[in-house]
Amino acid sequence: xxxxxxxxxxxxxxxxxxxxxxxxxxxxxxxxxxxxxxxxxxxxxxxxxxxxxxxxxxxxxxxxxxxxxxxxxxxxxxxxxxxxxxxxxxxxxxxxxxxxxxxxxxxxxxxxxxxxxxxxxxxxxxxxxxxxxxxxxxxxxxxxxxxxxxxxxxxxxxxxxxxxxxxxxxxxxxxxxxxxxxxxxxxxxxxxxxxxxxxxxxxxxxxxxxxxxxxxxxxxxxxxxxxxxxxxxxxxxxxxxxxxxxxxxxxxxxxxxxxxxxxxxxxxxxxxxxxxxxxxxxxxxxxx
DNA sequence: CGATTTTGACCTGCGC
DNA sequence: GCGCAGGTCAAAATCG
Numbered sequence: 001x002x003x004x005x006x007x008x009x010x011x012x013x014x015x016x017x018x019x020x021x022x023x024x025x026x027x028x029x030x031x032x033x034x035x036x037x038x039x040x041x042x043x044x045x046x047x048x049x050x051x052x053x054x055x056x057x058x059x060x061x062x063x064x065x066x067x068x069x070x071x072x073x074x075x076x077x078x079x080x081x082x083x084x085x086x087x088x089x090x091x092x093x094x095x096x097x098x099x100x101x102x103x104x105x106x107x108x109x110x111x112x113x114x115x116x117x118x119x120x121x122x123x124x125x126x127x128x129x130x131x132x133x134x135x136x137x138x139x140x141x142x143x144x145x146x147x148x149x150x151x152x153x154x155x156x157x158x159x160x161x162x163x164x165x166x167x168x169x170x171x172x173x174x175x176x177x178x179x180x181x182x183x184x185x186x187x188x189x190x191x192x193x194x195x196x197x198x199x200x201x202x203x204x205x206x207x208x209x210x211x212x213x214x215x216x217x218x219x220x221x222x223x224x225x226x227x228x229x230x231x232x233x234x235x236x237x238x239x240x241x242x243x244x245x246x247x248x249x250x251x252x253x254x255x256x257x258x259x260x261x262x263x264x265x266x267x268x269x270x271x272x273x274x275x276x277x278x279x280x281x282x283x284x285x286x287x288x
Numbered sequence: 289c290g291a292t293t294t295t296g297a298c299c300t301g302c303g304c
Numbered sequence: 305g306c307g308c309a310g311g312t313c314a315a316a317a318t319c320g
Contacts, residue, residue, distance in 0.1 A: 130291085130292065130293085131292075131293060131294085132293090133294095133295085134293090134294075134295075150291090150292090
């Protein structure tokens with residue numbers, strides 16, 4: 001995530017510095033821009049290192065958790081069979097089956113980044129929607145809005161829009177049914193397949209070829225939310241939007257898990273202790 | 289004035 | 305059978 005973006009960023013800076021240094025030795029130049037770029041490069045490197053450590057921590061946690069689950073699975077008396085694990089939704093087993101499509105593929109989910117202060121539940125996707133209900137669900141304090149396609153009188157397409165539980169600035173739009181008509185031809189909001197992004201930060205209001213990336217991210221499950229996060233961050237760097245990066249970082253800082261993971265990583269680099277030992281700090285997983 | 293949104297009531301299916 | 309929770313309805317309110 002950050003690693004890729006940071007490398008892109010640092011690569012660009014290096015190029016600029018190289019260009020400046022082409023005719024004169026670097027030390028002779030002492031141009032303020034060079035100093036700025038140097039400090040920026042250093043900052044990005046530091047950030048890269050910190051995030052690399054965080055990534056190590058998280059992947060190790062994942063591996064450990066996975067092996068722990070496998071252990072549970074092996075115990076026939078109190079363990080849950082793998083079949084059961086597959087059939088039970090991880091977020092809320094009490095959810096009604098009506099939410100899912102037992103016979104068809106999973107409903108399409110789109111993650112749309114909006115402005116943090118934008119509290120509307122509008123996702124412009126090239127179709128005309130009419131809101132017919134709103135509910136507060138048990139698993140998410142943010143209300144869920146229900147929309148029906150109003151472009152055709154008998155269009156069966158519907159969608160639900162709710163803010164992401166982990167990041168209120170992200171809208172999760174779940175599409176049910178298919179349109180029996182074409183999409184609007186709005187230059188600003190229409191994509192080749194009728195799904196695009198608008199009403200959101202520039203980082204997702206991107207050129208058509210990149211909008212496809214948003215669709216690729218339109219997968220189901222929380223892991224996609226995480227992917228969305230990382231893709232957002234990449235776009236943020238591409239647009240050189242420091243402000244948005246700061247917003248993202250501040251949201252990470254507010255996340256206790258992130259803080260804890262970062263603290264672990266920092267502690268590890270300081271103490272040089274064995275990795276696995278530290279990882280057990282807040283996992284509460286029995287030692288092997 | 290028609291289209292759209294809001295919102296409380298109602299419907300429906302599932303688990304206990 | 306009952307309660308819970310998600311989904312839908314429809315009248316009232318609001319908007320352009």
